[in-house]
Amino acid sequence: MALTPPVQPMLAEARSEVPPARALPGGLAFEQKPDGYRALLFAGPGRAYLQSRRGADLGAAFIEIAAAGRALSVPLVLDGELVVAQEGRLDFGQLQQRSRRRGAGARLAARETPAHLIVFDVLDTADGPLLDEPYRARRALLETLFADGVLAAPFVLCPATTDRAIADDWLDPAWGAAGIEGVVVKGLSQKYQPGRRGWIKVRARASAEAVVAAVTGRVTAPSTLLLGRYDSHGRLRFIARTVPLSATARREVGGLLYPGDDTHPWEGVRFSAAWGTREAIDHRPVQPDVVVEFAGDTAIDAGRYRHPVRYLRVRDDVSPDQLPPVGA
Structure with missing residues (x-):
């Protein structure tokens, strides 16, 4: 040949x-x-x-x-x-x-x-x-x-x-x-x-909901969102990171967020910036009480989205405890 x-x-x-x-x-x-x-x-x-x-x-x-x-x-x-x-x-x-x-x-x-x-x-x-x-x-x-x-x-x-x-x-x-x-x-x-x-x-893309548990950038005007859902044992698991937010989305979400304290489950936790890399995300934990809807592709491993997702809107009609657990 x-x-x-x-x-x-x-x-x-x-x-x-x-x-x-x-x-x-x-x-x-x-x-x-x-x-x-x-x-x-x-x-x-x-x-x-x-x-x-x-x-x-x-x-x-x-x-x-x-x-x-x-x-x-x-x-x-x-x-x-x-x-x-x-x-x-x-x-x-x-x-x-x-x-x-x-x-x-x-x-x-x-x-x-x-x-x-x-x-x-x-x-x-x-x-x-x-x-x-x-x-x-x-x-x-x-x-x-x-x-x-x-x-x-x-x-x-x-x-x-x-x-x-x-x-x-x-x-x-x-x-x-x-x-x-x-x-x-x-x-x-x-x-x-x-x-x-x-x-x-x-x-292929589908929408889902998750709680905003940390951000990059300023809490009041976040650059990206780190999203989580609870597992069956009550642990807050990192499932996705959004692509950079638009100016409108920064104002919309940032106006609802408050910094987390030292009891936050992600305080001091390290997350990789991309799948398969060792680079860490410089994130700031926030109180995990704001639920958002996002669109992501179907590359999901053990509940975690392998590629960045896209923020769609705040779901103020849904509370974090109403979200299905990771893997459900």
């Missing part, structure tokens, strides 16, 4: 809604966006290299995917999403745990929480690279590889459609509960351009 690792994957630009048909060349195709790790697999008889989005080798952690790659009857370069399914939904937390295991631990994890590669593109074959082929041709070949049995479990064909109504259904939060984050929109005539944000990603 012509392609060798590392290859930068083609990327998607985030949008708030599905674009019109003219947004990308040749009409639109829609694919489900599973909640997992992006991965490219360079594989063929007796060899396999599982590459992360940033170029690292994931094969030692996901040994069953690498083994399936070595067992392929033909050489292929595949692009897809690594996932782990648990109890009827994709489990990003389990996937993270799997990514850190090696050796005997990786072998045990492969048996107990097996991974799959949801494949949405084929970039190279024994006949040559396909980067300059249109999406519709690459997709047709990928479907044939599955139909002919060349690709089978643990490989899974990513659902795709040209029907916008079906794509809109995939944006329903009910799909989010199963681990589908939204849709990726691609042009039927698009080539595969490594490293370019040429696709469009639209996340």
Whole structure:
């Protein structure tokens, strides 16, 4: 094959809604966006290299995917999403745990929480690279590889459609509960351009309520809100941080907040500024008695939103003790 690792994957630009048909060349195709790790697999008889989005080798952690790659009857370069399914939904937390295991631990994890590669593109074959082929041709070949049995479990064909109504259904939060984050929109005539944000990603979003338990910036005019909900044991758990508030929202919320005292459950507690980072948020606890409604995507782990959420409004008709506990 012509392609060798590392290859930068083609990327998607985030949008708030599905674009019109003219947004990308040749009409639109829609694919489900599973909640997992992006991965490219360079594989063929007796060899396999599982590459992360940033170029690292994931094969030692996901040994069953690498083994399936070595067992392929033909050489292929595949692009897809690594996932782990648990109890009827994709489990990003389990996937993270799997990514850190090696050796005997990786072998045990492969048996107990097996991974799959949801494949949405084929970039190279024994006949040559396909980067300059249109999406519709690459997709047709990928479907044939599955139909002919060349690709089978643990490989899974990513659902795709040209029907916008079906794509809109995939944006329903009910799909989010199963681990589908939204849709990726691609042009039927698009080539595969490594490293370019040429696709469009639209996340499913739903609203929920939480109590304002801390802020960044001034309490009377907060920059962002740190939101919490109580668990079944009465502990106030951090579940989300908002994106920066508008000037109107700062006045609206800030006028209702009061600083917390040294008995506040988050006094002295450290929260990371972003998922997977060690940088701490410089936050100020406030009395946890103001409930707000927010909009967030469906990437939620153990009750915590992985991405920033968007403040919608104050819910002065709801008290903190009326909120469902974390995980409910």
